[in-house]
């Protein structure tokens with residue numbers, strides 16, 4: 001499932017190609033994505049120029065010349081890919097957006113948990129939620145400490161709760177807590193200020209490295225130009241149960257925390 005570094009990589013790979021281009025045609029083949037693709041979607045996007053492309057949480061946001069926002073969430077298996085003009089549609093190609101240079105952006109999503117909409121700027125907070133962006137200036141040790149205080153949930157669950165921190169999922173939740181030396185099952189409300197500081201620092205480090213490596217290609221993730229990411233080769237704990245910790249050699253353990261597999265080193269993470 002694409003998380004922040006993968007979505008950031010998609011936005012960065014598509015930005016230079018899409019900004020300044022106009023949309024000349026939109027084909028919607030499948031409306032049954034998350035929330036449904038609105039009947040007005042194609043009409044709202046056709047004829048518009050793309051003025052900017054950015055990421056917020058796990059959303060790709062394209063600013064249009066009429067001020068509206070074309071919003072894409074990749075869900076579990078979504079891929080937003082720029083390619084040469086429209087050929088024969090592949091299986092699960094649900095939306096095709098043709099550009100004025102003849103190329104086309106295709107949204108492919110086998111499991112259809114993704115979202116595709118053109119919204120008013122005022123609706124953005126309601127769509128994306130108000131969770132802190134972990135690469136934004138507001139994600140500070142003090143802010144994380146305040147979010148964690150009095151919470152009985154585990155720190156892993158807190159980091160993955162999109163209403164509080166937007167963009168992290170299971171891969172990066174595990175990797176960040178290893179880097180910070182904090183056990184994923186620790187109760188959030190019991191963390192010290194120093195531990196929150198280490199988690200914030202580890203978050204920036206892990207996400208920064210992952211973006212530089214083009215994200216993690218675990219199953220079918222590709223960037224906006226169809227390229228795989230390589231950060232999966234640098235995972236320290238995710239999906240490494242039984243393998244030696246790269247820091248101390250202790251076998252990595254796996255345990256279910258709030259329904260998701262947590263991977264951790266019992267010696268390095270307290």
Ligand SMILES: [Zn+2]
Nearest residue numbers: 245248265268
């Ligand atoms: Zn270790």
